[in-house]
Amino acid sequence: MTRRLRLTVATAVIGTACTTALGCQAPNSASARPEPPTIAASPAPPGTSESGSRPASPGHLSRPASSVPLAKPPRRERRTALGEADGAVPAGVTVFDDTVPGVANLDPALLRALRRAAADAADDGIRFYVNSGWRSPAYQNRLLREAVAKYGSEEEAARWVSTPATSQHVSGDAADIGRGDATAWLSEHGAAYGLCQVYRNEPWHYELRPGAIDGGCPRMYADPTQDPRTRG
Numbered sequence: 001m002t003r004r005l006r007l008t009v010a011t012a013v014i015g016t017a018c019t020t021a022l023g024c025q026a027p028n029s030a031s032a033r034p035e036p037p038t039i040a041a042s043p044a045p046p047g048t049s050e051s052g053s054r055p056a057s058p059g060h061l062s063r064p065a066s067s068v069p070l071a072k073p074p075r076r077e078r079r080t081a082l083g084e085a086d087g088a089v090p091a092g093v094t095v096f097d098d099t100v101p102g103v104a105n106l107d108p109a110l111l112r113a114l115r116r117a118a119a120d121a122a123d124d125g126i127r128f129y130v131n132s133g134w135r136s137p138a139y140q141n142r143l144l145r146e147a148v149a150k151y152g153s154e155e156e157a158a159r160w161v162s163t164p165a166t167s168q169h170v171s172g173d174a175a176d177i178g179r180g181d182a183t184a185w186l187s188e189h190g191a192a193y194g195l196c197q198v199y200r201n202e203p204w205h206y207e208l209r210p211g212a213i214d215g216g217c218p219r220m221y222a223d224p225t226q227d228p229r230t231r232g
């Protein structure tokens, strides 16, 4: 009874609102307006960069305006914005965090070694934060494009970021460890756990070298361009 009453009252109110306000339809159609492609368009293969048939994809990766539509649907953002599921690691995550794919998807042997070392380093009051670990190919590709924009050329970018095909992060075989105290600890003690810095220009980047436990870490490459693995 009362429910029906309320219903009729409600429809009456809506009805008058619609007839009086011309814009009754407008807010609806505005919210139903298809949003521009957010990030899906950004990791496009090289061929589609300039002459794409998409109307509104600006050049490379700076997309200042798209931060507004991205903020609207917080749930969907994970899929489109290459978030945690693609290997982005939130601040404060350590090697012990199993819930973040960037950590959980690391090679199990590497992760075990990192945790053993971290447990011992904790005695010295040091925590092993993970700035980056496993990355999806799409995420690696975006990092590479960002590096090209930042350093101005693919050659210079290659000194810092590998391609999805050759990156040890994509295969789960590398972790970038955070904070100077942790990397200093690792450079002194890491070999005993089979953990080695690989590139001289990246004191944070560690990979597993089981032979290091007995024989010490191999000589570092100056940077990734010197690493035969990156010359796919």
Ligand SMILES: [Zn+2]
Pocket: 169, 174, 175, 176, 202, 204, 205, 206
């Ligand atoms: Zn790295």
